[in-house]
Amino acid sequence: MRVLNKNIVVTGGGNGVGRELVLNLLSRGATVIAVDINQAGLQETFRISGDNERLLTRIVDITDKKAVSYFAEDIILKLGNIDGVINNAGIIQPFIQLKDLKLEQIDKVMSVNFYGTLYMTKAFLNHLLTRPEGHIVNIASMGGFLPVPGQSSYGSSKAAVKLMTEGLYSELLDTNVHVTLVFPGAMATDIKKNSKLTDKGVTEEEKNSKMLLKPDTAAELIIKGMEKNKYRFCIGKDAKAMNFLYSMNPGFATRFIKRVMGTKEH
Incomplete structure (x- = not known):
């Protein structure tokens, strides 16, 4: 779906890849509704956009299904229609094994990553089916198809996004609504900080690393x-390589990522 003159909702629009998705869509002529729980982040996105009149910001807790439903009804009433939804918002867990992870931490990761994506998809799906053309983009993760040690719950939430999105794609094959599933690899974003795992943001070394995908590059590829x-x-590069390796030999790929991650500090 071409985004020019379309109304598109982006979750997690207050930082990282979400912010870059918002800016990229604006540059292509879309009207964007940036959703986030972080008011300061949304204000910064609006400032960086040059106070673009085609950018609307909304504070929404995507884990609250009533709040999501109200937001969808309200924004459709305000704009007349929504053409696309990009479910980008997500958090990670502490890099610890499942046996040491608290159930509350697991619940939080699943609520944001899976149920937040599900609630947003459900809230707009029937409306999108009335449009001449609609699009749902769900952001999963390399961790959604490959087990990453210390991220079992995060991976489970993204695997749930994967299968839900694949099922949705199958269900909507004969409709006017397109479905896209994206598997990013490691990226230079503040996801650890935004997940409240640290007070530190992404370092300059990480921003300049050739091994990490930059948020603006990721947004460009997604759009x-x-x-x-x-x-x-x-x-x-890491997601593409591991996707190939895992499809060829899951056992070897699992052992390989275990060795690699075991040498990293988190």
Whole structure:
């Protein structure tokens, strides 16, 4: 779906890839509704956009299904229609094993990553089916198809996003609504800080690392994939490589990522 002159909702629009998705969509002529729980982040996105009149910001807790439903009804009433939803918002867990992870931490990760995506999708789906063309983009993760030690609950939440999105794609094949599933690899974003795992943001070294996908590059690839109506794709060299390796030999890939992650500090 071409985004020019379309009304598109982006979750997690107050920082990182979400902010870059908002800015990229604006540059392509879309009207964007940036959703986040962080008011300061949304204000900063609006400032960076140059106070763009085609950018609307809304504070929404995507884990609250009533709040999500109200937001959807309200924004559709205000704008007349919504053409696309990009479910980007997400958090990670502490890098610890499942045996040491608290149930409350697991609940939080699942609520944001899976149920937040599900609530937003459900809130707009029937409306999108009335549009001449609609699009849902769900951001999963490399951790959604490959087990990453210390991120079992995060991976489970993204695997749930994966299968839900694949099922939705199948259900909507004969409709006017496109579905896209994206698997990013490691990215230079403040996800640890935004997940309240640290007070530190992404370092300059991480920002300049050739191994980490930059948020603006990720956003560009996601929007290009959306405009080409791609079903599912990986972004980032690590995601592409591990997707291939895991499809060829899951056991070897699992042991390999275990060795690699075991040498990293988190």
